[in-house]
Amino acid sequence: MTARARALRSAWPQYLAISPFYLLFTVFLLGPTLFSLYLAFHRWDGIGEMQYVGLDQFRFLIEDQTFWLSVRNTLIIWVLSTVPMLLLALVLAALLNSTKRLVGFYRVALFIPNITSVVAVAIVFGALFATNSGLVNITLQGIGLPGVPWLTDPWAIKIVIAMLMTWQWTGYNALIYLAGMQSIPSELYEAAKIDGAGPVRAFFSVTVPMLRPIILFTVVVSTITGMQSFTEPQVLFGNNSAVNANSGGPGQAGLTMVLYFYRTAFGQNDYGYGAAIAWAVFLIVMVFTILNWRLVQRRAD
């Protein structure tokens, strides 16, 4: 018996102990992922026979304007939500880092939006932003401004969805930044102070550079989650599911990539095409994640 085999034999309880993760991963993640790749080359309604169609589904995908519309929508919503979200989170974290009182309360307050059910929040947003009866428009009209058709105008729809996502994720990112800020040695701030830097200068010259790895992390995570937004538009515009229409609201302005995948696969029973969309989403998210990663990292060099 070789040394390697002996080591394997003596270590079997440890391998067995870590095996549940790999078993579950294989059954619930790896298996379905490989199956979806197989599906993307077939036509299947979910029950009947699968029919091999070669690259047809991908050809349809390239010709499908609705898919490209969903890609555009997703990118716009992602930019509209991620940029203000991360900037706001950085400011909030800096403020929180400098307070001494009620710190625990602020932390809880920041995290609550993140653990609140998206579905419940989306329903509340739907009521707040209703054109004729929503609180937002009533307030706008109360101070003499014209109301905005929040849930019918293509841009307003994207802004509402982006606001919802910003509201939900700002606190989460702020807490991550806060943790990063607290690990910055206080000597650096003292040195900055001695050099005559005010709080703003210290923020840009000490805090932000030291936080770069953390910022990189939040940018990557926001890219991956933001590009897969689904629940927000689904709940805001899910009323008409019976006829499968208006997915993503008027003009399909809130139709995101994942929502389009869901409507196609599960609404229209077109699982093969749905799988092709899912793989396209994967590729797009990967490309943008790498782009972002390179961008933020290069700045760090």
Next chain:
Amino acid sequence: MALSRRDFLRYGTAGLAAVAVPGLAACTSSTATTGSADTGTTALWYWGDGLSDKVVDAAKTQFASQTTLEPTKVGGDFKQKLTTTLSSRQFVPAITGIKGEDMANFRANADQFADLNEYGFKDLSSQYLEWKVKQATTADGKVIGFPIDIGPTGMFYREDVFAKAGLPTDPAEVSAKLNSWDAFYDAAVAAKAKAPGTFLVINAGAIFNLVIGQGTRRFIDENNTFIGDQPHVKAAWDLAVKAHTLGISAKIEDGSADWTAGITKGTLPSIIGAAWAGIDIRNNAADTSGKWRVAAAPGGPGNFGGSFLAITKQAANPQLAFDIVKWILSPDNAAKNFTDASLFPASPATYTSTALTAGDDFFGGQKTIDVFGPAAQKIPIAYEAAADAAVSAPYFNQLGNVEQGQNADEAWAAAIKEAKQIGERQGVK
């Protein structure tokens, strides 16, 4: 007890093995242990308000000597859960509900279900509306769904708002005078002129949906050919666009907060929809009780929704399952299903029962069966292909675009192009 790392690993692995091995075994052999394969139990899947709970409970007692009926209310996306279950061939219920809008899709997989004609539906068939049975009938004559309920359309309207707008208020008079789409549009224009901010049309898509539902052809014909570019669809499209150009469309999404506000305040005084839409109005605008009436839908009746009970191929005793279904949906119980869950019966004989002929206070004591009963029997028979709903989606999206200011002709061309693409993906010629 202090646990060393070594002990922890040892106990842990032993425990895991104990859990994992029977678990895996259960995965591979569960066909033998599912409810449907075991003659002792009969599983029944339905959704909340899909059947009267009291009737289902009574069925449990009724058949207690022959089987244990195990009803499950399946929440969430019912079609999706049934599809997954049928596809996996595990834990398939003996009896399952199928929603009307999903019937075309399941009918395409009729080999998953028992042919009810073989168990005695043939003799009962004539009691049910012909068009309803046709929905569940395959090309080779198998019937896979036992009709639960239907959704004949009518026009719900606010009597008080109609009076203020100078429109007729008596249901019979409204039915007679607003019987065509043109007459309805004239009334909508008049109502808006008299009371600005009053819209008789929710959105253009709703009109398109209703007009298609009133016809005998939809988007795909029996030969699986795309017919969504033909005159019958264009006529429905033009009528929908006309609602927009006349300015009588509120451009509101069905069921949105603005919809609720509209029916409560009276700015949306008419809702054309299935009989069951009355419940939505009742639930969302409880304060307006007594102010609503029902008249015939302009342009004739159509049908929205309505469901079936089907028996799966996995049913251990299909004859018993059929007897249970037959009992649950017997004329007596159909009346109870109507009272408890507002399920409008698919058998015209029940329309004279006291449950259905009673006046409804929400509708000012009106007997709504006078409108929905005749409508139910006049619903046109239209072939609905499995891909029909998917193919129809672009028309609704493009009508939404038209209401946002897009050119109607460009939108029509875009809708057809997209509908053809979806059809091609789903194997439509």
